[in-house]
Amino acid sequence: MLPPAVGRGPFPTPVGPVQRYRCPSCHQEIFFRNTACLACGIQLLFDPDRGFSDMAETGHPCANRGQINCNWSADEPGALCLSCQHTTVVPDLSVPANIDRWERIETVKRPLILMLHRLGLPLFDEAGMPVPRFELKGETGDATAPRVLTGHAEGTITLNIAEADDAERERIRAEMNEPYRTLTGHLRHEVAHHYWDVLTEARQDRLETLRAIFGDDRQDYGAALQAHYAEGAPPDWAESYISAYATAHPWEDFAETWAHVFHLLDGLETAQAFGLKAPQAMPEGLERLVREPMPHLAQAWVELTIALNAVNEAMGHETFYPFVLAPPVVAKQEAIRSLIVEANSGDAAVAPSGNALPR
Ligand SMILES: [Zn+2]
Ligand SMILES: [Zn+2]
Ligand SMILES: [Zn+2]
Incomplete structure (x- = not known):
């Protein structure tokens, strides 16, 4: 496991106001590398176009998630991000x-x-x-x-x-x-x-x-x-x-x-x-x-x-x-x-x- 992350830049909308990352469920601040929200415990999934989501509700985890804590989403089950x-x-x-x-x-x-x-x-x-x-x-x-x-x-x-x-x-x-x-x-x-x-x-x-x-x-x-x-x-x-x-x-x-x-x-x-x-x-x-x-x-x-x-x-x-x-x-x-x-x-x-x- 890595030490706690430093905060990253904005939510990746194509052009838009800067935001920091927030949990899609409880809205507590989360860090870019987080696989789970430390406040409410949901599993987090990051999509480069859509930002963070609750893994229980949408998307597929990257195939490397279990091995290296990659928190990005993949297009289909078992695929890489x-x-x-x-x-x-x-x-x-x-x-x-x-x-x-x-x-x-x-x-x-x-x-x-x-x-x-x-x-x-x-x-x-x-x-x-x-x-x-x-x-x-x-x-x-x-x-x-x-x-x-x-x-x-x-x-x-x-x-x-x-x-x-x-x-x-x-x-x-x-x-x-x-x-x-x-x-x-x-x-x-x-x-x-x-x-x-x-x-x-x-x-x-x-x-x-x-x-x-x-x-x-x-x-x-x-x-x-x-x-x-x-x-x-x-x-x-x-x-x-x-x-x-x-x-x-x-x-x-x-x-x-x-x-x-x-x-x-x-x-x-x-x-x-x-x-x-x-x-x-x-x-x-x-x-x-x-x-x-x-x-x-x-x-x-x-x-x-x-x-x-x-x-x-x-x-x-x-x-x-x-x-x-x-x-x-x-x-x-x-x-x-x-x-x-x-x-x-x-x-x-x-x-x-x-x-x-x-x-
Ligand atoms: Zn060089
Ligand atoms: Zn949360
Ligand atoms: Zn990945």
């Missing part, structure tokens, strides 16, 4: 700790799938198969076996399940000298690579726009990464990049920046749901927020993060948001926001078949 469908490889469950790792990862993945769904980003390919696919793999302990590297290739996101262990992830964070390393951040980063492919497939105009902003992605990816790990980022990277790693290659800049667009939108929407308003007028709800110009969103986000950084410091915690949004970074975020809005405005994108590079 929208989120679990996207996991095509689950960890080796003969390793006892892996069920908990799998549960942790899926608990973080469901809000991401919901966000992609609400933003209108495609979740299925031309053949109707779920994409991106998530492969959750652990090291086998066999020294001759290839290492499990977290990354993306051709619509498949591989996640090393050791990242679900807080102590291990913190060890890697310190070793890599990163200010922030979370499962949520990993997943947001990796789906960005997939959507670069999907949204530029057969769209040379979009590709040219991204290349003009993030750089020419045809430069050798493997060599660029090697050079990054050997030499590090340029000393002045923070003037135009969100992270040191973003300097490694245009694809990494795009993925790092995309992740921060998601942090910002989800962070702002969650703050709105709990009554933390930006001083400037701001529409409510993800579907409206994403249509605001990025400089406006960034201003609100910076003000919110300054406040939350101070609250965290008062508690002796690590900095809540240890990043600087320099104007060139906001311009890149605006390009990503525009891409998402444009992709949602009609011409449905489907997954591409090319681009075999793992990244």
